Amino acid sequence: MQEAGQPLKVGISIGDLSGIGCEIILKTFEDSRMLELCTPVIFAAAKTISRQKDALGIDLRFQGIGRVEQAVEGKINVVNVWKDSPEIPMGKASPESGAFAIKSLKAAVAALKSGAVDLLVTAPIDKKSVQSDAFKFPGHTDYLAQELEGESLMFMVTDTLKVGLLTDHVPVSQAPSMITPKLLEQKVVAMEKSLIQDFRIQRPRIAVLGINPHSGDEGVIGREDEDIMKPTLAKLAAAGHLVFGPYAADTFFASGNHEKFDAVLAGYHDQGLIPFKTLAFGKGVNFTAGLSQVRTSPDHGTAYDIAGKGIADPSSFREALFTGIRILRNRREFEALTSNPLKQQKLKRPPRKGSRKK
Structure with a gap:
């Protein structure tokens, strides 16, 4: 050490x-x-x-x-x-x-x-x-x-772009079935904690990408976004987390929408890493957050x-x-700074020389 x-x-x-x-x-x-x-x-x-x-x-x-x-x-x-x-x-x-x-x-x-x-x-x-x-x-x-x-989070980072994954090295055919409300909550909390303690962002804003094309188009293209993503994100937002989405993944980065957030949570490997490596290849870092x-x-x-x-x-x-x-x-x-806040301040200031107690 x-x-x-x-x-x-x-x-x-x-x-x-x-x-x-x-x-x-x-x-x-x-x-x-x-x-x-x-x-x-x-x-x-x-x-x-x-x-x-x-x-x-x-x-x-x-x-x-x-x-x-x-x-x-x-x-x-x-x-x-x-x-x-x-x-x-x-x-x-x-x-x-x-x-x-x-x-x-x-x-x-x-x-x-x-x-x-x-x-x-x-x-x-x-x-x-x-x-x-x-x-x-x-x-x-x-x-x-x-x-x-801890609870691991695969987090691809640069100074200006940060993309985490709900599922990482799993076959794309299995990714949707692995995304549950519990997993989504866990990854959002892990990402938020990392942004606060590892990157010194006090109130991080997190965008979450939808699982299906166009985030399912209200259930027309798959039910995962309607049944899992939206209610879970609403629950997290109600609890005070600055989490937004689900956003349609196909236009999210192309439109520059990612610049409005401190980090982006993608559903599966290529959904997050293709745009990340397109924008930051050679400058990016793979960080295992949450541990x-x-x-x-x-x-x-x-x-x-x-x-x-x-x-x-x-x-x-x-x-x-x-x-x-x-x-x-x-x-x-x-x-x-957070282990014992009382240590960061003097609880009792000694009287100045020549002063009198009343």
Whole structure:
């Protein structure tokens, strides 16, 4: 855990070794000024990092350590999660590359849970290659929801655009049946809480997109918006939440309607991520909101088509790092201010020198 005055200790999972994860991590820390902002702790192996660094022609110094507690401020630290140096071909998914990605992720999450690192930034994984008897999750978000306390919300964010999902990595055919009044209430509350404590927005305004085309056209195109969305949103609004909708998704972003709100809650993956990535790709961050710890990730995948070519853009990973640090600082400040409001004021002012009690 970070002590007062020290840079935050950022745990970093390496992602798929066949993809661009290692490249964007190393390129981010080529800028030595990053070490003034944080102490990076990469969960992988020194031999693996050296091999990719040399192959990419990246000039970077780091130190290998056996335990996260040995991390040194002002240096790039690599925790040796495995000892061997696998020769994994670039640009191609494989069970082996997936297995190493999960070894890195599990070690990083364990360090996060124990307080050995302050927050987690994850490089991209391939959802197919990570599947095994030991890992049966469709992505980071679902695994973190199991490992950390709270109710997770997949939240894609930039400074000016924030889009959360009611359902995330599920088949589109199953999404409507999963959207219940309970789930909608849970996600709205999680989004509102995150906007307040993580982004310092005091009274957030949230727009909710309809499930069906044209929000169902009053039941002509499906009943979900009439039977689930509208009554639940009315209930939340009556309870004081600034939540609005359901809005027809096809014109919501094109008309600029999203600019009137602090965040947008979409019904399913592509309904939210297609407009988000169209407007913000390369600058966006995938933030797992609603949990007891902070985790962020770039807004792209493994990019096998350019892996190993040295042309990957680290901008989104760098933004994920900046955003994670900013969120954690905001959250800690919020917790300090709200944990005991009485501590924030003097209950009794001592009499001034020379004054007399009456």
